[in-house]
Amino acid sequence: MPRLKQNPERFASQQRAEAVPEAVPIPLNRPDVGAEELAAMAEALRATGGYSAKRFVRLCEAQLTADYAPAHALLTHSCSAALELAMLSLDLRPGDEVIMPSFTFVSTANAVALRGAVPVFVDLRPDTLNIDERLVEDAVTERTRAIVPVHYGGVACEMDALLEIAARRGLAVVEDAAQAFGATYRGRPLGSLGTMGAISFHETKNVVAGEGGCLLVRDPDLLDKVLVGRDKGTNKAAFQEGRVAEYSWTGLGSAYAMHEMAAALLHAQLIKARQITARRLSLWQRYRKLLQPLADGGRIQLPTVPEECGHNGHVFYILAGDRAARDALLRCLNDAGVSAAFHYIPLHGSAGGMRYSRTHGTLAHTESCASRILRLPLFPGLLDEQQDRICELLAAALEGDRRSAAGQVRTSFRSDN
Numbered sequence: 460m461p462r463l464k465q466n467p468e469r470f471a472s473q474q475r476a477e478a479v480p481e482a483v484p485i486p487l488n489r490p491d492v493g494a495e496e497l498a499a500m501a502e503a504l505r506a507t508g509g510y511s512a513k514r515f516v517r518l519c520e521a522q523l524t525a526d527y528a529p530a531h532a533l534l535t536h537s538c539s540a541a542l543e544l545a546m547l548s549l550d551l552r553p554g555d556e557v558i559m560p561s562f563t564f565v566s567t568a569n570a571v572a573l574r575g576a577v578p579v580f581v582d583l584r585p586d587t588l589n590i591d592e593r594l595v596e597d598a599v600t601e602r603t604r605a606i607v608p609v610h611y612g613g614v615a616c617e618m619d620a621l622l623e624i625a626a627r628r629g630l631a632v633v634e635d636a637a638q639a640f641g642a643t644y645r646g647r648p649l650g651s652l653g654t655m656g657a658i659s660f661h662e663t664k665n666v667v668a669g670e671g672g673c674l675l676v677r678d679p680d681l682l683d684k685v686l687v688g689r690d691k692g693t694n695k696a697a698f699q700e701g702r703v704a705e706y707s708w709t710g711l712g713s714a715y716a717m718h719e720m721a722a723a724l725l726h727a728q729l730i731k732a733r734q735i736t737a738r739r740l741s742l743w744q745r746y747r748k749l750l751q752p753l754a755d756g757g758r759i760q761l762p763t764v765p766e767e768c769g770h771n772g773h774v775f776y777i778l779a780g781d782r783a784a785r786d787a788l789l790r791c792l793n794d795a796g797v798s799a800a801f802h803y804i805p806l807h808g809s810a811g812g813m814r815y816s817r818t819h820g821t822l823a824h825t826e827s828c829a830s831r832i833l834r835l836p837l838f839p840g841l842l843d844e845q846q847d848r849i850c851e852l853l854a855a856a857l858e859g860d861r862r863s864a865a866g867q868v869r870t871s872f873r874s875d876n
C-alpha cells in the first residue's frame with residue numbers, strides 16, 4: 460500500500476484516510492437507487508392488469524402536472540423523445556430555424572434536424588455557460604420558429620429576456636431542462652416557463668427512471684397534438700378519456716411514452732427527490748468552499764449562479780486556464796481513479812453539426828469554455844472524505860505535484876461508497 464505523504468496542514472483528513480486504506484474508484488455519478496425502487500418495480504410487475512394499467516405512469520404524471528402547473532406533464536421514454544415530440548408538435552418544416560446553444564447534448568439539435576429544420580447556434584455566457592440572451596435577437600430571421608434555452612447544470616438561462624424576445628417575435632420557447640429537475644427561475648420550476656419544456660430522468664441525472672423523460676406542455680392548444688404525437692400518431696388518449704368511440708391514425712407520431720417499469724422506478728425516486736437535491740446542493744456548496752482558495756489565487760474559475768436562479772446541484776465544474784491545463788487536471792484525477800470528465804463537445808464543429816446546422820456570429824466563448832471545463836464527481840453517496848481528497852488532488856496538481864497527489868488519493872478511497 461502506498462504511504463500517505465506527511466503534510467498535515469494541506470491534508471487535514473489524513474487520519475481518517477489512513478483508517479480506510481482500500482483504493483476504490485470514485486464514479487462521476489451514482490444514482491441513489493435502493494430498496495424503495497426495487498419494491499415499486501416488483502409491485503408494477505405483480506400488478507393486476509399488468510403494464511397496460513400504467514398506474515405508476517399516471518401517478519407520476521399527476522404529481523408532475525401538479526408540481527409544474529400550469530404546464531401539463533407527459534412522461535416519455537427519454538428527454539430526447541420529449542424534445543423530438545416538442546419539435547414534431549410545433550410542426551417544424553424543412554428550412555425552419557431554431558436558435559440554441561452549441562454547447563449542449565446532441566439531442567437538442569437532433570430533434571430539430573429530424574424535422575428537416577436547421578439548428579442555429581449562438582454563443583454562450585462565460586459565467587453560466589448558458590445561451591447568451593443578448594445575442595439571440597440578432598440571430599432571428601423570417602424562418603426562425605423557436606428558441607431552445609438549455610439550462611446548463613440546472614442553472615437557469617435568463618428566461619425573462621428570452622421569453623420577451625419570443626413573445627415579441629412570435630416564437631415558441633422549448634426549454635431543454637434535461638439537467639434541471641428541481642431547479643427554478645424566480646421561484647418557478649424550469650421546464651414550465653416556455654411553450655414546452657423537456658426534462659431527463661436518465662440514470663446520469665439527479666432523479667432517475669433508468670432512461671426516461673417528461674414533456675411539459677404549457678400551451679393548452681398544443682396538448683392534443685402532443686398526445687397524438689406521443690401515442691404513435693393516434694387519438695388513443697382521447698379514446699381513453701371517452702372523448703371518441705374508437706381510436707385510429709390521426710396525425711404524425713411515434714412510440715414516445717414511458718414504460719410502466721421505468722415509471723415505477725421514477726415514482727420511488729420522486730418521493731425522495733427533495734432529499735436527493737438537498738444532499739447534492741450541500742456537496743455542491745462544499746466543493747465551492749473547498750475550491751475557493753484556488754479560485755482566489757486565479758488558478759481556476761468556479762461556477763456562477765445568478766441570484767434569480769435556484770439550482771439543483773446537478774453539475775459541479777471548474778474552468779481551468781486553458782485546454783492543456785484542463786487536460787492535465789483530468790489526467791491526474793482519472794489516473795487516481797476519480798472519474799472527473801469534460802462535457803459537451805460543441806455541436807457546431809461536429810460532423811452532424813456541419814451538415815445540419817449553422818452558426819450565428821462567433822462562438823468564441825463556447826469553444827473556450829468547452830475546452831477548459833472539468834466536471835467533478837457529484838452524487839448523494841459521495842463522502843466528505845472523498846470530496847476532500849478530490850480537492851486536495853486538484854490543489855496538488857495545480858501546484859505541479861501530480862505524482863505524489865495521485866498516490867495519496869489512491870490510499871484514501873473508501874470501499875463503502
Ligand SMILES: Cc1ncc(COP(=O)(O)O)c(C=O)c1O
Pocket residue numbers: 537538539540563564566567609635637638658659660661671672
Ligand atoms: C442538455 C441535454 N438535452 C438532452 C439530453 C438527452 O436526455 P436523454 O438522455 O434523457 O434523452 C441530455 C442528456 O444528457 C442533455 O444533457
